Amino acid sequence: MTVQHLFTVSDAFDDPLVVWSTAVACALLVVAFAAIQVLRRLGVTAPELHRELMVRTISWSWLLAIIGAAILLGRGTTILAVLVLSLLAYRDFARATGVFRVRSLSIVVTLGMIALACASADRWHRLYFALTPLVIVLLAVITIPRDEPRGFVQRVGLAIMGFVLFGTALGYLGLLTDTPRYRALLIFLIAAIQLNDIFAFIVGRTLGGPKLIPNTSSGKTISGSVGAVILTTILVVVLGRFLFADTLMGSWTTLIGLGVASSIAGQLGDLGLSSIKRDIGIKDFAAAIPGHGGVLDRFDSLILVPPVLYHIISFVNGPLGG
Amino acid sequence: MADDPDQWKYEPAHDLGLPPLARMRSHRREAGLFSASARLAWWTGWSAVLRVWNRLRVVGREHLPSSGSYILVANHESHLDVFALTAALPMRTRAHFVPLSAEDVFFDRPTRTFFAAHILNALPVRRGAGVRHGFAAIRERLLIEPTIYALFPAGERSRDGGFLPFRSGIGMLVASTDIAVVPCHIEGAFEALRPQTKLIRPARMTVTIGAPRVFKDEPDNREGWDRIAAVLERDVRALGHEPFVEEPKL
Numbered sequence: 001m002t003v004q005h006l007f008t009v010s011d012a013f014d015d016p017l018v019v020w021s022t023a024v025a026c027a028l029l030v031v032a033f034a035a036i037q038v039l040r041r042l043g044v045t046a047p048e049l050h051r052e053l054m055v056r057t058i059s060w061s062w063l064l065a066i067i068g069a070a071i072l073l074g075r076g077t078t079i080l081a082v083l084v085l086s087l088l089a090y091r092d093f094a095r096a097t098g099v100f101r102v103r104s105l106s107i108v109v110t111l112g113m114i115a116l117a118c119a120s121a122d123r124w125h126r127l128y129f130a131l132t133p134l135v136i137v138l139l140a141v142i143t144i145p146r147d148e149p150r151g152f153v154q155r156v157g158l159a160i161m162g163f164v165l166f167g168t169a170l171g172y173l174g175l176l177t178d179t180p181r182y183r184a185l186l187i188f189l190i191a192a193i194q195l196n197d198i199f200a201f202i203v204g205r206t207l208g209g210p211k212l213i214p215n216t217s218s219g220k221t222i223s224g225s226v227g228a229v230i231l232t233t234i235l236v237v238v239l240g241r242f243l244f245a246d247t248l249m250g251s252w253t254t255l256i257g258l259g260v261a262s263s264i265a266g267q268l269g270d271l272g273l274s275s276i277k278r279d280i281g282i283k284d285f286a287a288a289i290p291g292h293g294g295v296l297d298r299f300d301s302l303i304l305v306p307p308v309l310y311h312i313i314s315f316v317n318g319p320l321g322g
Numbered sequence: 323m324a325d326d327p328d329q330w331k332y333e334p335a336h337d338l339g340l341p342p343l344a345r346m347r348s349h350r351r352e353a354g355l356f357s358a359s360a361r362l363a364w365w366t367g368w369s370a371v372l373r374v375w376n377r378l379r380v381v382g383r384e385h386l387p388s389s390g391s392y393i394l395v396a397n398h399e400s401h402l403d404v405f406a407l408t409a410a411l412p413m414r415t416r417a418h419f420v421p422l423s424a425e426d427v428f429f430d431r432p433t434r435t436f437f438a439a440h441i442l443n444a445l446p447v448r449r450g451a452g453v454r455h456g457f458a459a460i461r462e463r464l465l466i467e468p469t470i471y472a473l474f475p476a477g478e479r480s481r482d483g484g485f486l487p488f489r490s491g492i493g494m495l496v497a498s499t500d501i502a503v504v505p506c507h508i509e510g511a512f513e514a515l516r517p518q519t520k521l522i523r524p525a526r527m528t529v530t531i532g533a534p535r536v537f538k539d540e541p542d543n544r545e546g547w548d549r550i551a552a553v554l555e556r557d558v559r560a561l562g563h564e565p566f567v568e569e570p571k572l
Contacts, residue, residue, distance in 0.1 A: 091354055098333040106355040154330045280332045287341045 006076035006121060017184035017242060021191065022072070025064055032057050056291035063289070063298070067190065071183050076121065078186065079174040083117040085299065089166040092285035092296035096276070097158050104142045105159040108135065113167045120174035125321030128175055132168045136160050165272075165303055166296075172306030178321050179313065181243060188239050189262075189309060193301050196232045196266045203227025217274045225267060232266075233259030248316050258312050265304040273300035336466065346439035347429055347446055349459040350466070357440040358417060364441050365416055369409035372402070375524050376514050380410045382531035382561075385504060391418075391464035391471075392502040392534065395492060395554055397562070398474035399483050400511035402522070404442075407472050407506060410529045421472045422447045422460070449477055453491045464501060475551060483512035485562075488555040493547025497540045505532040505554055507561035530561040 013019050036053050039045045045053065070081035090109055094100035112135035119128040139159045143152065179185055204224020212220040236259030237252065244250040249258075273296060277285065286294025314320045336350040345351060353361070372378040386392075394407055404421050411419060423429070425446035428438040438444040445463075448455050463469050473495075476486035496503055506529055513525035535553065540546040 095335040095338060095352075095354065096332075098335070100335065100354055101333075101352075103355060103358065110355060151331075280334060282334060282338065284339060287339055290341070 003076075006079075007074050009072070009074055012072045012074075012183065015181055015184050017181070018072070018187065021184065021187045022068065025068065029057075029061055029064065032060075052291065059289050059291050071186050075177040075182070078177050078182070079117050079120045082120075082171060082174040083113060085173075085295070086113045086116075086166050086170050088288075088295040089170060089299065089303070090162045092288075092294040093162045093166060093276070094158075096280055096282055096285050097162075099155050099158040099162070102143060102155050102159070104146075105139060105155060108138050108142050109159060109163045109167065112138075112163055113171070116167055116171040117174055120171065120177065123178045123321050125175060125178070125319075128171070132164065135163055135167070139163065169307050170299075170303050172310045175321075176306060176310055184243055185309075188243060189305060190302065192232060192236055192239070192262060193266045193305055195235060196228050196263050197270070197301055199231040200224040200228035200267065203231070213271065216271055216278055220271070228267065229260055229263040232263035235259070236262060249313060254312075254316055258309070261308050261312065262305050265308045266301040269304040270301040272304070273297075343432060343435065346435050349445055349456070349463045351439065351445075352467075353417075353440075353443065357443070360441055361443050362416065365405070365408045365419070366413075368405040371522075372405055372409050372527060375522060376402075376510065376527040377524075378406060378409055378527045378529065380529045380531070383410065383412075385531045385533050386411070386415075387502055387504070387534060389468065390502075391467075391469045392504055393471040393473055393492075393496065394504050394506055395473050395475050395488075395558065396506040396508050397480075397485055397558055398476050398478070399480045399508070400515045401479070402511040402515045402527070403474065403479075403508050404472060406508050406511055406527055406529050410506070410531060411470065415468075415470060418468045418470045419443060419472065420445055420463075420469055424449050445471075447473075454494050457495050461495065461499065461501070475554060479517070480512070481517050483516070485559065488551040488558075490544070490547035490551045492554060493537075493540070493550035494542075496537050497542040497546045497550060498538060500536060500538060502534040502536055503554060504534045505557035505561060506530065507532075507558050509562060532557050532561045 013022075036045070036050065036057060040050045066081070070077045087110065090113070091100070094106065094109075100106060112131060115131050115135075116128060119125070119131060140156050143155060173186065173189075176182055176185060176189075200220065201224065204219070204221040204227070207221070207223035207227065209221050209223040211218070212222050212225050233256055237255040240255040240258065241250060244255070248254070273285075277283070284293035285296040288294050289298055292298045310320070335352045337345050337348045337352055340348055369378075396403060396407060408416055408419050421442055421444045423438060423442070423444040423446060425448050428442070428444055429435045429446040438446075445460065446456075447453070447460070460471070464471070473492060475488035475492040477489045477491065478486065480486045492503070495501075508527070508529055510525045510527035513523065514527060515522050535557070537546075537550050540550055
């Protein structure tokens with residue numbers, strides 16, 4: 001059957017990297033909960049902070065469980081999860097900018113994202129790439145019959161931006177399932193990007209120094225940004241030596257390039273979404289995930305990395321998807 | 323540049339930043355594609371059922387204001403009443419329909435709140451002593467965006483099919499305001515679906531819509547509220563007794 005490749009679960013733990021990363025993720029959660037409880041007992045964390053930490057960590061557990069289950073269960077569920085993530089991210093964006101009131105644009109974006117997911121599921125990479133310009137053209141014309149030229153450029157521009165960022169760019173995660181070790185690849189991608197955020201935070205806090213772009217994001221420092229690039233690159237090189245062993249991607253220079261590019265793309269995703277929030281004048285996109293804000297606030301740094309990863313792999317190892 | 327009138331203007335969702343449950347209870351709630359589609363399917367489906375199974379007839383549709391916000395008031399004898407009212411509205415205004423529902427019944431549990439908010443598009447109203455609580459917010463919504471409230475001024479469903487007197491809560495909501503109130507009479511809903519029964523009987527149903535009223539000159543006090551409730555009750559009763567006679571007054 002042609003759909004069998006979408007729902008193969010039995011090979012989930014064939015890859016030792018998947019076994020290890022699953023074990024590490026579970027261990028990290030256990031350690032986190034234990035640490036929070038110990039700090040509470042020792043009186044280090046005040047009740048208020050303790051509650052905040054618990055809320056955030058419980059949210060993290062749910063997110064990890066959902067992401068982990070989707071990836072382990074196979075390509076079909078992974079692509080479905082990416083589609084849901086795309087739709088939720090666009091929802092946050094559209095509600096914040098107000099473009100959600102134009103129903104015809106929401107319908108086109110939604111159908112476009114479903115079409116992207118279908119192209120990923122069918123391993124039809126050419127359709128995936130063709131869909132972006134096609135949907136853009138459709139978005140550009142769909143509101144003409146409303147006969148409301150006032151605000152035309154704004155609503156069309158916002159819808160296109162939303163579709164390209166949260167449909168096309170994020171949707172590459174689904175397209176990446178068409179690689180031999182996609183489970184380990186996606187787990188490492190998500191882990192590296194989350195760690196990239198944490199590296200930037202820790203290095204920035206420790207070293208301090210001048211701000212990166214204070215009007216966009218008041219907390220980010222140049223030292224944190226550079227530190228994140230260095231540490232993430234080291235991480236990517238170490239993990240990549242295992243993940244891409246025996247392929248052209250496994251060379252030192254390629255992996256260093258991949259690490260630098262991923263770290264920068266991760267930070268730019270974060271800062272790009274911050275720019276949107278500053279422009280609109282809001283703090284968070286939503287309050288759907290307790291302790292984290294909206295879906296888009298949580299996954300902002302993930303948005304620009306998948307296309308970078310895909311095209312580097314495709315360039316180095318030869319085109320994906322035939 | 324900052325004062326350039328041609329600059330893009332963002333208008334975020336009016337309920338942005340509220341946690342999910344608070345959002346569902348908020349009078350500033352704005353629907354996305356999911357709830358809008360679900361709601362359209364829900365109301366249109368029920369409208370079709372009533373039109374075919376109960377041969378629902380709508381009389382006096384020309385009395386409905388063609389645009390803007392207003393309040394529908396009606397007698398309440400069956401769960402079908404609210405479906406009959408939406409069926410009476412033109413399709414394009416159905417998206418603005420907001421039933422004002424008892425907080426203690428429709429908004430008590432998360433699952434029911436989800437259903438009330440996303441499928442019914444209902445807003446919570448307190449009953450009894452706290453009835454005025456939240457009226458300012460409910461009135462505010464009428465000004466922010468086109469909204470058609472449905473309200474049963476009796477405050478509860480009649481259990482025996484008899485006409486329950488209107489309470490003064492509706493008066494508190496509209497006294498000394500420009501808000502148009504449209505009286506409606508629903509006939510046959512009790513025969514179609516009584517309390518404690520599960521199946522809808524094919525009883526014939528009729529919705530009769532009367533001329534809108536505005537209570538700008540009524541004082542915002544106990545006397546004014548009582549008078550408004552009495553006037554509307556008389557209107558609705560009259561529509562019920564003479565369903566075919568149009569009342570050109572006002």
